[in-house]
Amino acid sequence: MIRNLYDSLPGPATVRVLQMLVAVAIIAVLVLLLYEWLGSTLFDSGGTVG
Amino acid sequence: MVPKEEVTLSAIRAELPVLTIRRGPSAMAVGRTAARVAVTVAVLIAGFVVYEFGVTSILANRAQASLRDDLAATAASVTITEIPYAPANLPPAPVVVPADLQLPDPIAVAAPEGTLRVAPTPPPGNAVGRIVIPSAGVDWAFVEGVDRDSLRSGVGHMPETALPGEPGNAVISGHRTTYGAPFLHLDRVQPGDLITIENAIGTHVFQVVEIRTVAPTDLSVTGQWRGAWLTLTTCTPVFTARERLVVISRLVEGPNAAVILNGS
Numbered sequence: 215m216i217r218n219l220y221d222s223l224p225g226p227a228t229v230r231v232l233q234m235l236v237a238v239a240i241i242a243v244l245v246l247l248l249y250e251w252l253g254s255t256l257f258d259s260g261g262t263v264g
Numbered sequence: 265m266v267p268k269e270e271v272t273l274s275a276i277r278a279e280l281p282v283l284t285i286r287r288g289p290s291a292m293a294v295g296r297t298a299a300r301v302a303v304t305v306a307v308l309i310a311g312f313v314v315y316e317f318g319v320t321s322i323l324a325n326r327a328q329a330s331l332r333d334d335l336a337a338t339a340a341s342v343t344i345t346e347i348p349y350a351p352a353n354l355p356p357a358p359v360v361v362p363a364d365l366q367l368p369d370p371i372a373v374a375a376p377e378g379t380l381r382v383a384p385t386p387p388p389g390n391a392v393g394r395i396v397i398p399s400a401g402v403d404w405a406f407v408e409g410v411d412r413d414s415l416r417s418g419v420g421h422m423p424e425t426a427l428p429g430e431p432g433n434a435v436i437s438g439h440r441t442t443y444g445a446p447f448l449h450l451d452r453v454q455p456g457d458l459i460t461i462e463n464a465i466g467t468h469v470f471q472v473v474e475i476r477t478v479a480p481t482d483l484s485v486t487g488q489w490r491g492a493w494l495t496l497t498t499c500t501p502v503f504t505a506r507e508r509l510v511v512i513s514r515l516v517e518g519p520n521a522a523v524i525l526n527g528s
Contacts, residue, residue, distance in 0.1 A: 215300070245308070249315045250412075253442055257316060259505040260415035261437040261447060261498035262422070264483050 316442050320416075324444035327417035331405035334391040335462075342383055342464040349380040349523045352431055357489035359512050361473045362455055381519045382430060383464035385423075389414050392421045393428060393463030395436065400449040410437045418446040425486060426493075428461040429468035429520050433493040435486045440499040440509075447498035450509055459494060459513050468518035470494040476510050485510045492524045 219237075223230040254260070386392055388409040396403050406419035414420045419438035426432030438447035459470040470493075477500060478485055485495055485508075492515035500509035515521050 245311065246315070249312050252312065253316045253320075254412065255505065257503055257505060258440050258442045258499050259480070260410060260412070260420070260439050260443075261508060262410045262415075263435070263437070263478070263480060263486055263497050263508055263510075 320443045321445070323416055324418045324439075324446075328405055328444070331391040331407065331417055332394075335394060335405055338386070338391060338464060344381055344383055344465060346379040346381055349378055349431075349520075351490065352488075354432065354488050354490045357433070357491060357493055357512075357514075358484065358487075359474050359489075359493075359514075361514070365456055365471070365473060378523060380430070380523055381465045383427065385427060388423070393461055395419060396460040396462075397450075397453060397457070399457040400447070400453050402446055402450075404438070404444075404446045406436060406438075415439060416443060418444045422486060426488065427465070428463055428470075428494055429465045429492065429515065429518050431490075431492055431520075431524055432488040433486070433495055434461075435495045435497065437497045441503055447496070447509075448502070450496065450498050450511060451500070451502075453511050458516075459496075459511075461494065466519040468492075468494075468521070469516055470513035471516045472511055472513045474512045476512070478508050478510055480505070480508055482508070485512070491515070492520065 220230055220234060223233050225233070386408045388407075388411075390408055392406055392408050394403070394405050404419045405417070406421055407414050407417050408421050408423065409415075410420040410422045415437070419436060421427070422435035422437060425435040428434040428436070438450075439445060440447050440450070453472055453475065455472050455474065457472045459472065461468045461470065476485075485497065494513045494515070496511040496513075497508050499505045500507050515524060
């Protein structure tokens, strides 16, 4: 799947690698935001009142 | 005699309707996709667990080390002022103190009678003091603020409430299971247990008088009351954010204890 995504990207290999790195960074940030939201909503909001 | 027509195999094939067999995805392809989805979900869940209970604790512990350094530096530089104590027109605390609760005699050490030691409220995110609860295994530095960023260090003081050791109700919130889980064992605290707060004003001792569970929106526990109080809040039951465990304690010892207790 990752290989298919890489092959579908335009440009030379260097540009493709850069595009993949940007995509991975964006996905990582989104996943971390999701973890933060899930954690504070489900597990532990920090105990704040109000 | 009718001439015999020559029929070839290719001619027969040409006249036959084209038959197309549409095949759905094979069972193997479906299984492969399902396996990929399952592995992806498993990796995401494992990452979530590692992040919530591992990474956040590392972040909180690093923040704690920095906060303790900040506290030491702040203690040397903060300006303490002494002001005449005038009891504010606050309502009494909605707390029933158990009759059998023995309170230590308040002692005044740093402030002359009738004066109150006060310190400026630190900016949001900055170190306020240190909280120690022996019965719950708590020994944490805490910051000003209870927003998400402030609570990444574990424990925070709710703005707009009194600072610990000053008249009113100081509210401190802390994580129960993530970011180092500083208040994980807060449910072990019993009425009569002591809580110590060290801040710029000095060392204050509070005695627990009531433990209750409230809804996360119940602001009755964050009100300002006559006397000097410390209210701790955290999530409960453990591993959920459904309700709040609230530990209410009153000042019994410290630089301002005598003047507040005698004047209120």
